[in-house]
Amino acid sequence: MTGGAAPPDAAAAAHAFLAGGGELGARIRAHDWEATPLGPPAAWPAALKTLVAVMLGSRQPMFVAWGPERIMLYNDGYAPLCGARHPAALGMPFRVVWFDILADVGPILDRAYAGEATQMDDIAFVMHRNGYPEETHFAFSYTPVRDETGAVAGMFCTCDETTGRVQAERRQAFRLALEQRLRDLNDPRAIMAAAAEALGRHLACDRAGYCEIDPDGAHVSVVGEWCAPGVPGLASRQRVRDYDAAIATELRAGRAVAFADALADPLTAAAAGALAAAGIRAAILVPLVKAGRLAAVLYANSRMPRRWTAEEQALAAEVAERTWAAGERARAEAALRASEARWHGLFRNMHEGFALCEMVHDPAGRPVDFRYLEVNAAWESLTGLPAAAVVGRLVSEAIPGIEPFWIETYAQVVETGEPARFERRLASLERWFQVLAYRTEPGRFAALFLDVSERKQAEERQALLAREVDHRAKNALAVVQSVLRLTRAPDLKGYVRTVEGRVAALARAQTLLAGDRWHGADLRCLLEGELTPFLGGQRVTLQGPQVALPALAAQPIAMAVHELATNAVKHGALSVPEGRLSVSWTLRPGAARLLCLRWAEAGGPPVAGPPARHGFGSRMLDGTVRGQLGGAVSLAWESGGLVCELQLPLDGRMDRRQTGRAQ
Incomplete structure (x- = not known):
């Protein structure tokens, strides 16, 4: 040629x-x-x-x-x-x-x-x-x-x-610095101001602060505001109705609001004029709903359009809660200091229980008992014992079976002159008391106390919640152990990548559950979180009503979605740029609610039919949907792509079934 x-x-x-x-x-x-x-x-x-x-x-x-x-x-x-x-x-x-x-x-x-x-x-x-x-x-x-x-x-x-790592390190340094700064403050307003300044500088925004909502819900008061140089502050008192009801509705429901441009966001369209007059073009608004009422809002805003990242929004929410907790701690400490000051007044006018007592010793000089000399009305109310039945009597007679701790502690106060502050349960009365005891004169002491039984019960409930979280974490670890045992891959890198993806799916579900205090997880948020890492520009449609998944169903469903997405990336619609994915769901009402979810792929490589063998994904789908959740799963390999239909019961029987398996 x-x-x-x-x-x-x-x-x-x-x-x-x-x-x-x-x-x-x-x-x-x-x-x-x-x-x-x-x-x-x-x-x-x-x-x-x-x-x-x-x-x-x-x-x-x-x-x-x-x-x-x-x-x-x-x-x-x-x-x-x-x-x-x-x-x-x-x-x-x-x-x-x-x-x-x-x-x-x-x-x-x-x-x-x-x-x-x-x-x-x-x-x-x-x-x-x-x-x-x-x-x-x-x-x-x-x-x-x-x-x-x-x-x-x-x-x-x-x-x-390395953007993610650098920003994560910055956020951690910010958290540590904020914690240290708030620890040294004991005034709630000063705490709000310090937190607002720290957040505003960290986010490099124009203004940050708090709005406290009046009990009537009609007015807000700006407190602790920080402004960048040259940026005017907001009016110190404003009317809620000057802003759009849609924003207020979201905040009262406990949902944070973030918009990049008030002139373009549908949520802020009606309030764009008021926002512009206040110099707010972009903002993050984090509600603090306490005792069922919108108590305050943390805000960070910019005079120019700005896109807020998910990490920035999460950090603002964290700062809001942390600041509220620090303010509550400061309020509690301030209340305690005020009560201690009042103890020097006329004890009969106190709200705190007060008792003046003297120690009783045996012939060898050892403290063995104490006698009530005087008590106030609050003491009667807090203990439930009438003063007439107590004054002049030994504590062993007035409160039979009282623990030796009380006599020993008060004896040490009398002997050393060092005050004692403690919380203790008085078993005979079945109540918890917060006590301040101090020596008044040789052989005598005074005790001031409050009934803290409700708080201790709340702490016990919190401890129970912690144990529940620990239980759920162990369940998650058991799932991870199963993933490690069942995952197969041709090489180490493939194995690591597959395991990391499945564990990440569990972690994302865990984060959703933690954000809702383990009450459950929003289905749409779960789907978005699981699908986002797999998208390379493909179109994904999510359509369905709001569904709150039970806590014990969130992680299994997250794993199922992860496996479907992984398969779609390897073999299906998400493996090609022109691929499309539609996820839709309905919720059938009734005594036993039924979630019907349909996963439909299109535009992917041609599908010849079902695979020759069932891999981990198919076994996991079957074990999760049928075994754990008591539902049904249907897989169809149509010419346009895989269609998977899931039916999942969302009633109490699912929780009992999963709990039994976890244990």
């Missing part, structure tokens, strides 16, 4: 270096490279071919910039770093793709083309890769690549985005 097209075998061999590589491998093979300065792949220099082959074979984020135009090629690991600029970034000059950070990274690229390698463990950029400014952090190395003549023809980069 003297001309014409190369034989098919020769053409395939010329492009063999482009084999594999997942999505980017396919995109590179399909790209019109003849329209770029690089030309057809068969004619690429050997060094470029080698680099591209290495890059496509690696899971680590990598890219190559080649030629004078510094044309970019990258792999699947690097694609998420491009944000919305992928896939258009493929085959484009570096300066076009990263125009927004060129001032920072351009000189480093220039040095690589000059023959100088660079490695950086952390570098920060403000990127607009997703259409909004975001702070990002990276670790990377730039390595110059030379051609056969020894001249630098391009640059090879391995990198890793």
Whole structure:
């Protein structure tokens, strides 16, 4: 042969270096490279071919910039770093793709083309890769690549985005600093002001503070506000009706509100004028609902549109609760200090119980009892014992069976002169008391006390909740143990990746449950949390009513959704960009509510029929839906993709079934 097209075998061999590589491998093979300065792949220099082959074979984020135009090629690991600029970034000059950070990274690229390698463990950029400014952090190395003549023809980069880790470290440092600062404060208003300032500076917003809601719900009072330099504060007192009822409804229901632009968000459309007048274009509003009433709102706002990340919203909610707890602690301590001051007044006017007593000793001088000399009306009320039956009598006579602790403690106060403050249950009266005892004169002491039985009962309920959380955590560990035992993979990396995905599904469900104090989990939130990590631009539709899943059903359902999503990424609709997924559900009312959930894939690779064998996912679906939840599962491999239908009972019998299995 003297001309014409190369034989098919020769053409395939010329492009063999482009084999594999997942999505980017396919995109590179399909790209019109003849329209770029690089030309057809068969004619690429050997060094470029080698680099591209290495890059496509690696899971680590990598890219190559080649030629004078510094044309970019990258792999699947690097694609998420491009944000919305992928896939258009493929085959484009570096300066076009990263125009927004060129001032920072351009000189480093220039040095690589000059023959100088660079490695950086952390570098920060403000990127607009997703259409909004975001702070990002990276670790990377730039390595110059030379051609056969020894001249630098391009640059090879391995990198890793560390934004999540850096921001997590910052948030942890913020929490520790805030905790230390609040610990030193004992005034609730000062605590609010300190927390607002810390949050405002950390989020780099324009204004942060608290609104306390009057008991009538008609007015709010701004307290503890922090403003950035040059930013005016909000009016100290405002009317709730000046803002839209939709926002107030969300807050009264205990749901936080976050909007990026008051002029564009449907929730704030009716209140856009009032918000603009207050200098609020974007905001986070965290409600504090106490005893069934909206008591306060923590706010952080910006005068310009701003996208709030999920981490920022979660941190604001955490600060709101932590500040409230610190304020309650300060109020409690202030109340105790005030009560201690009142103890020096006329004891008969006190609300606290008061008793003046003298120690009684045996012939050897050992303290063995004490006698009541005087008690006030509050003492009678708190103990339920009339003063006439107590004054002048020994405690062993007035309260038969009293524990030795009381006599021993009061004897030590009399002997040493050191006051004693403690909480103790008086078994004979079946009540808890908070007591302050101090010596009044030789041989005598006074005791001030409050009945704290209700608080102690609340603490016992809290301890019971903690034990319940521990029980659920052990159940989760048992599930993890089963996942580790049953997971199969062709190699260690695949095994680790599969296990990490399944454990992450459990962790996300655990987080939802913890956010609702283990009462349950919202189905839509659970689906969003489980599907988001698997999406690469595919369309996903979620449609159905609000459903509160029972606590013991959340993790099994999360695992089931995770396995369906994993299968869709490997073999189904989520394995191709044009794939689509629809998840819909209905709730049949009645004495035994039934959740009907339909998972339908479309646009994926053609489906020939059911798989030859059932893997972990199929066994897990069957064991979870039928075995644990007492439901039904139906799988259909239609031509357009997998259709899975689940029926799950949401009544008390599910909880009893799961509890029995866990135990």
